[in-house]
Amino acid sequence: MxxxxxxxxxxxxxxxxxxxxxxxxxxxxxxxxSDVRATTDATGPAVPAPSAADSVPTSLTEKWSVATDPAIGAVASPYGVVVTAQGTAAVAVDALTGERRWSYDRGTEQLCAIGSGDTDAPGVTVRGKVRGVLVVSGKNGYCSQMMLLDPVTGERHYYRTSPNQAGGTLAFGGPYAGWLGAGLVELWRDDLVRTIQYGDEPAPPKPHATHTGCSFTDMIIDDQQFATVEHCADAGTAQVVLNWTTPDSAPNKPDDQDVFKHDPRATIDTGSSAARLLGITSDRVAVLVADPVPAVVLFDTSGNEVGRTPVDVPAQSIVDADRLTDTGGTRPTPAVRDGLTRFSVVGDTLIAITEESASVQTTPTPSLAQLGTEPPTPGVLASDGPAEPVTERIQDLSVGWTRQGLLGLPAVIGDQVLLPVPGGLAAVAAGNGNPGIVPDVIPVDRAGYDGRVDAAAVGSMIIETRGDLVVGLG
Structure with missing residues (x-):
């Protein structure tokens, strides 16, 4: 029809x-x-960042307090906010008043981590490093959902997904941010584009492309290289592995699709049962070892030991710090960076490591022709003798000072460091820690709390994170 x-x-x-x-x-x-419907954000007004204090306070009283998830902690930003973890939401409060400024909530998705590498507040749109507050949420068994937020308003800047292992930790350094998982590391540049994936790749493009049999316990990042502490099934000592922050720098990078399969820059057997990373530049890495005696060891980019300084750090504190959590999560060395100095806390001990420019003499590696194992290139005169030493300028590292008896990370104000100690905050000189002097303690009433305390300075306020409570002191 x-x-x-x-x-x-x-x-x-x-x-x-x-x-x-x-x-x-x-x-x-x-x-x-969808994730779009499950995500809610309440942005806040644009408020100028507070001016940093130039002198330590003479007294402190509690001005406000808010709760946070103790497993995640809080982020004190120089932009004038303190970001806390409340359920599935990251909630920012004003550092001066404690009043809510903005929030970001993934709804039903677990909040994995919040973090920031900001040490100053020139404006979050300034390129060159990962600026702002990075919020990581879980999905399908991974901590894969990442959003970089404006610290002042909470507005969204960049977003990505990555197979970040649950129980991992955010790390920041140079122009990069990264995720330290127990078996997989990723690095991202300031727009969250991935530059490195190193470890047990979840879906390698080729067989045998994974770095199996090792667990990562620490990571530190600089402009041109990053380092990891690894414990491997076939090694009884802690290994430190130096790697490039981008495969483009690797001399033997593959030409095919497996862009992350290349040899590390150096693999170092520390000879110690435990190791912690305290500092890194483009030329050096500073490693705290437990054996044979506690010391800070400097290695160059080839993995050669170039310095060793014994330090007054209990060996057991290093061993205890260099472990995964009971649930298999990572615990990178807590640290605060101020200018050229990095203050790390291992156990109850603070170790100050300072970056400095130095001149060193090196001897160029002789060519095959000079060694007599290869005929000289026609038209090129071979050297009549060994290569002469040359002087190079490098970014070196040195041990500044140590102090024991800390409860957690210090706050830095001008040329002073405020150390969280029982009963309050002890003020010492940032340059040398006032060796041999009992420092004055600014009393702080912690209402009987005697656990870990991390301090930070934001404007005229001192922020203390005490387990599940964040307190503003002024």
Missing amino acids: TLSPARRRRIDRIVAGVIALAVLALAAVVYLT
Whole structure:
């Protein structure tokens, strides 16, 4: 039977209507179950960052307090906010008043971590490092959902997904941020584009492309290289591995799709049962070892030991710090950076490591022709003798000072460091820690709390994170 043109048009319209309804229904289902609908954010006003204090306070009283998830802690930002973890949400409060400024909530997704590498507040849109507050949420067993937020307003800047292992930790250094998982490390540049994936790749493009049999316990990042502490099944000592922050710098990077499969820059056997990373530059890495005696060991980019300084740090504190958590999570060395100095806390001991420019003499590696194992290149005169030493300028590291008896990370104000100690905050000189002098303690009433205390300075306020409580002192 042949349908008339009018009836065919009516059937076509009915079919088109059914298709349109199906598309709308599918879109509704996708929206109702999507991350977009599950995510809510309440942005705040643009408020100028507070000016940093130039002198330590003479007294401190509690001005405000808010709760936070003790497993995640809080982030004190120089932009004038303190970001806390409350359920599935990252909530920023004003550092001066404790009043809520903004929030970001992934809804049903677990909050994995919040972090920031900001040490100053020139504006979050300034490129060159990962600026702002990075919020990491879970999905499908990974801490994969990452959003970089403006610290002042909470507005979204960059977003990415990565197979970050649950129980991992954020790390910041140079122009990069990274995730330290127990078996997988990733680094991202300031727009969250991945530069490195190192470890047990979840879906390697080629067989045998994974770095198996090792667990990562620490990571530290600089502009041109990063280092990890690794414990491997075939090694009884802690290994430190130096790697490039981008495969483009690797001399033997693959030409095919497996861009992350290249040899590390150096693999170092520390000879110690435990190791912690205290400092890094483009030329050096400072490693705290437990054996044979506690010391800070400096290695160059080839993995050669170039310095060793014994330090007054209990060996057991190093061993205890260089472990995964009871649930298999990572615990990188807590640290605060101020200018050229990095203050790390291992156990109850603070170790100050300072970056400095230095001149060193090196001897160039002789060529094959000079060694006599290869005929000289025609037209090129071979050297008559060994290569002469040359002087190079490098970014070196040195041990500044140590102090024991700390409860957690210190706050830095001008040329002073405020150390969290029982009963309050002890003020010492940032340059030398006032050796041999019992420092004055600014009393702080912690209402009987005697656990870990991390301090930070934001404007005129001192922020203390005490387990599940964040307190503003002024």
